[in-house]
Amino acid sequence: MVAIRIVNAKKRFQNLWALKGINMEVGQGEFFGLLGPNGAGKTTLIHSMVGLCRLTEGSIQIFDFDSQKEAIKAHALIGFSPQDINLDRFFTIKKILTYQAGFFGTPRKESIKKADHMLELFGLTDKADTQYYKLSGGMQKRLLVAKAVITEPKILILDEPTAGVDVEQRHALWDYLRKLNAAGTTIILTTHYIDEAQELCKRISIINEGELKETGSPQELIAKYCDQKLTAQRGDLEKVFLKVTGRKL
Ligand SMILES: Nc1ncnc2c1ncn2[C@@H]1O[C@H](COP(=O)(O)OP(=O)(O)OP(=O)(O)O)[C@@H](O)[C@H]1O
Ligand SMILES: [Mg+2]
Structure with a gap:
């Protein structure tokens, strides 16, 4: 197909x-x-x-x-991870991920659970309550990928x-992909x-x-x-x- x-x-x-x-x-x-x-x-x-x-x-x-x-x-x-950062400056990264999951109809409780799982998977748990621009460049890239996959796109x-x-x-991301x-x-x-x-x-x-x-x-x-x-x-x-x-x- x-x-x-x-x-x-x-x-x-x-x-x-x-x-x-x-x-x-x-x-x-x-x-x-x-x-x-x-x-x-x-x-x-x-x-x-x-x-x-x-x-x-x-x-x-x-x-x-x-x-x-x-x-x-x-x-x-589609889940999309862009070349350039397109995130909200005021939200914490956990909120960004929770909202993204919620866009597709996932209930709030489950969206929060999914966000926590993504943070863990992408090594960002200790940054959960910070805004994206306070992350390092590589961490921001990982966040973009987490946001792309959180909706389990085809x-x-x-x-x-x-x-x-x-x-x-990078190797961790390769294994995950x-x-x-x-x-x-x-x-x-x-x-x-x-x-x-x-x-x-x-x-x-x-x-x-x-x-x-x-x-x-x-x-x-x-x-x-x-x-x-x-x-x-x-x-x-x-x-x-x-x-x-x-x-x-
Ligand atoms: N919004 C735009 N307005 C005008 N020109 C644009 C716009 N977006 C892209 N271009 C031009 O289109 C061409 C292709 O750009 P594109 O961003 O698709 O390249 P790319 O293959 O992704 O390159 P890179 O490896 O640098 O990311 C370039 O010449 C670029 O300047
Ligand atoms: Mg490009």
């Missing part, structure tokens, strides 16, 4: 085409990576999926729903969730850590200047772009990325 179907997605900002006709499908239960250099259009594409950006042309289907025509139903299926979309997160917490995915959650991840995509994603797409350049499993792309026929090594997908996007180190 297809979880997300993107057909000819185009987005124009004034005279810049941020998306130039993207076609992409993500299957239910996939762990899918979206890679591309700064300004490639990843966040624009993700914002179009979650309803924060209206496409100039094209359509996005979220399971059975058109993301623009049936926006509320479509977006209720699709989890993470825009650079591990930027600035320390190595221990693997478990969620094994339990059936479809995950879409953008990251500039190519080794992270190689580690986690079954399939990836590489976009550059608003165009989708390649899609495949890390192994398929490595076999296509790297000379060695040996088993994939750490760093190989980085070589693929540089070739596909025409960049050099």
Whole structure:
């Protein structure tokens, strides 16, 4: 079953085409990576999926729903962790999580329980009663992911969730995401850590200047772009990325 179907997605900002006709499908239960250099259009594409950006042309289907025509139903299926912080400055982080759980009809008592569980799971219990801006940058990122998963969404979309997160917490997050995915959650991840995509994603797409350049499993792309026929090594997908996007180190 297809979880997300993107057909000819185009987005124009004034005279810049941020998306130039993207076609992409993500299957239910996939762990899918979206890679591309700064300004490639990843966040624009993700914002179009979650309803924060209206496409100039094209359509996005979220399971059975058109993301623009049936926006509320479509977006209720998604948990989204944005690249930039979009939280209320005045609420404590426990309140942020409790309210998020409550948006989807969970009773208050249960929402509080869920919030406590998330705080524990993401190592934020001792910060429960502080506002988000008093957390460190990495803690804020973890909070965004906690907020995205608290509603137990069918699709989890993470825009650079591990930027600035320390190595221990990053591995903890990887383990957690693997478990969620094994339990059936479809995950879409953008990251500039190519080794992270190689580690986690079954399939990836590489976009550059608003165009989708390649899609495949890390192994398929490595076999296509790297000379060695040996088993994939750490760093190989980085070589693929540089070739596909025409960049050099
Ligand atoms: N609201 C906006 N108004 C005008 N231009 C925008 C807007 N949002 C994005 N853009 C432009 O669209 C292009 C794609 O930006 P986008 O944020 O999608 O890139 P990205 O792939 O997520 O990059 P990064 O890796 O830096 O997060 C960029 O040139 C950006 O400046
Ligand atoms: Mg971005």
